[in-house]
Amino acid sequence: GNSVTQMEGPVTLSEEAFLTINCTYTATGYPSLFWYVQYPGEGLQLLLKATKADDKGSNKGFEATYRKETTSFHLEKGSVQVSDSAVYFCALRGRGGSQGNLIFGKGTKLSVKP
Amino acid sequence: NAGVTQTPKFQVLKTGQSMTLQCAQDMNHNSMYWYRQDPGMGLRLIYYSASEGTTDKGEVPNGYNVSRLNKREFSLRLESAAPSQTSVYFCASSEVWSQGMLSGANVLTFGAGSRLTVL
Numbered sequence: 373g374n375s376v377t378q379m380e381g382p383v384t385l386s387e388e389a390f391l392t393i394n395c396t397y398t399a400t401g402y403p404s405l406f407w408y409v410q411y412p413g414e415g416l417q418l419l420l421k422a423t424k425a426d427d428k429g430s431n432k433g434f435e436a437t438y439r440k441e442t443t444s445f446h447l448e449k450g451s452v453q454v455s456d457s458a459v460y461f462c463a464l465r466g467r468g469g470s471q472g473n474l475i476f477g478k479g480t481k482l483s484v485k486p
Numbered sequence: 487n488a489g490v491t492q493t494p495k496f497q498v499l500k501t502g503q504s505m506t507l508q509c510a511q512d513m514n515h516n517s518m519y520w521y522r523q524d525p526g527m528g529l530r531l532i533y534y535s536a537s538e539g540t541t542d543k544g545e546v547p548n549g550y551n552v553s554r555l556n557k558r559e560f561s562l563r564l565e566s567a568a569p570s571q572t573s574v575y576f577c578a579s580s581e582v583w584s585q586g587m588l589s590g591a592n593v594l595t596f597g598a599g600s601r602l603t604v605l
Contacts, residue, residue, distance in 0.1 A: 406593075415490075415576055415596035416529070461528060465592065473519075473544065474594055478528040 374399040378462045378477035385452055385484050393447040393480045395436075395462035403464040405429075405438050405445040406474070410459045419447075419460070452484045488512050492577050492597035499567045499604045507562040507600050509577030517580045518560035519544075519594065520552060522573040529576065535560055567604045575600045 379394040397405065404423045408416040420429030425440035434449045445462060462477040490511045499505055511518065516537045521529040521544075531544030535554040549571060551563045560579075564571055578594040 413598075415598045416578075416594075417596070418593050421593065473531055473534060475531075476529040478526060 374403065374464055374466050374475050376462050376464055376475055376477040378460075378480055380478075380480070381459075382481040382483060385482070387454055387484055387486050388451045389484075391447070391449040391452045391456075391482070393460055393462075393482070395445045395447065395477060397443050397445065397462075397464050399443075399464055399466055401466060402440075403466045405436070406463040406465070407434070407436055407445070407447050408461040408463060408476075410461065410479070412458070416461065452482070454484045454486050457482055457484045490577055490579055490595050490597035492575075492600050494600060495598070496601050497603070499564075499602065501568060501604060503567050503604075504563070504565050505567065505602075506564075507575055507577070507602075508559070509561065509597060510559045511577075511579040511595070512558065513579060513581075513595065514557070515579035515595070516557070516582050517592075518554065519578045519580075520550075520560070520562045521576045521578065522546065523576060523599070524573050532562065532575075564602075567602075569604045571602065572604045573602060575602060 375398045377396050406421045407419040409419045410416045420431040422429040422438035428437045436445050436447045459479045459481045461479045465474045493508045519534040520532040523529050530546045533552040535541045538557045553561045576599050577597040580592045580594050
């Protein structure tokens with residue numbers, strides 16, 4: 373079945389540091405890929421998405437590129453801020469039938485220090 | 487614009503008690519979902535409703551029941567709570583569930599969560 377693996381946390385960075393959170397997936401066919409973010413005490417919010425190979429999703433300075441050849445969707449940001457402290461979830465959604473539900477990775481907690 | 491509203495936000499139960507988590511969305515979405523979030527486990531799908539009048543099991547349905555009351559509301563019931571059901575529960579909705587290629591990118595909108603503790 374479909375699955376998502378993302379790097380273990382927590383990740384602690386200083387403000388303005390470069391961020392990478394790795395995400396790889398296993399899926400049949402051509403899933404859509406997502407990054408969701410959960411700020412403390414809140415529900416998940418969509419951060420960015422990509423629906424086909426080589427698509428780049430971007431939002432709020434974050435980027436991720438759908439790499440079919442490496443089955444990856446790594447999240448990057450060039451300069452993190454304290455306000456980026458949150459838990460980040462990689463997710464995929466298959467196409468059709470029982471593959472249609474969203475499957476999440478375990479989440480990576482990011483803490484950014486001033 | 488309320489989005490997805492869950493109640494209650496916090497609840498403490500004793501083992502064996504029953505309760506219902508309520509969820510309502512005002513976005514005219516067809517599909518609704520219940521997830522649970524546990525440390526180190528990410529989010530796992532309990533039940534979903536692809537459209538009004540239908541419900542299906544997700545990854546971890548045991549110990550739960552759901553009701554899609556109407557298009558707006560999707561409730562989750564614990565008939566006899568167990569400590570293993572201590573978790574944070576999230577309701578979510580999306581415009582459609584799955585209709586082939588076009589729906590592959592459907593986005594879920596989440597509620598703020600309900601923290602349940604079973605003693």
